[in-house]
Amino acid sequence: MKGITIRMLVCVTMTYVSCNSLQHSDNQVEEKISSTNGFETDAILLGSWHITSEERDGIISKCNICPLIEFARNGTGRIIKPSKQQIRFTFNLLLNNKIKLSFEYDYDYFNETEFFCKLYNEGSIEVLELNSIDSRKIYILSRQR
Numbered sequence: 001m002k003g004i005t006i007r008m009l010v011c012v013t014m015t016y017v018s019c020n021s022l023q024h025s026d027n028q029v030e031e032k033i034s035s036t037n038g039f040e041t042d043a044i045l046l047g048s049w050h051i052t053s054e055e056r057d058g059i060i061s062k063c064n065i066c067p068l069i070e071f072a073r074n075g076t077g078r079i080i081k082p083s084k085q086q087i088r089f090t091f092n093l094l095l096n097n098k099i100k101l102s103f104e105y106d107y108d109y110f111n112e113t114e115f116f117c118k119l120y121n122e123g124s125i126e127v128l129e130l131n132s133i134d135s136r137k138i139y140i141l142s143r144q145r
Contacts, residue, residue: 045071049141056137079109
């Protein structure tokens, strides 16, 4: 029983650290998305990301247990909430660093469907920032490089 408790504590601690350790630092930002011709390639988005924080109307919420968002090569994706509920969507990369999401069953996890994207590195962490077109909502996604 003691071994299980220690493993759970280590797992929770690692999750907390990985989900809440991002700090924006201008001197570490390395842009990976072309600002003039849209995305250099959609391959940079593919794979799994953790949604680490959300900002709505200037109020920032950090995720203690991070939802996972996955982008697949065929233009589909899914959000896996901590409850294990899966929300499926399709995505299209547009010019001018935009992404458009279309959710199944009119379930919008993000409450928006089109975002400006910004991808950069903070040390060994890759960060994907999704900014709503009206700039009222910002979602920060991250993953280890």
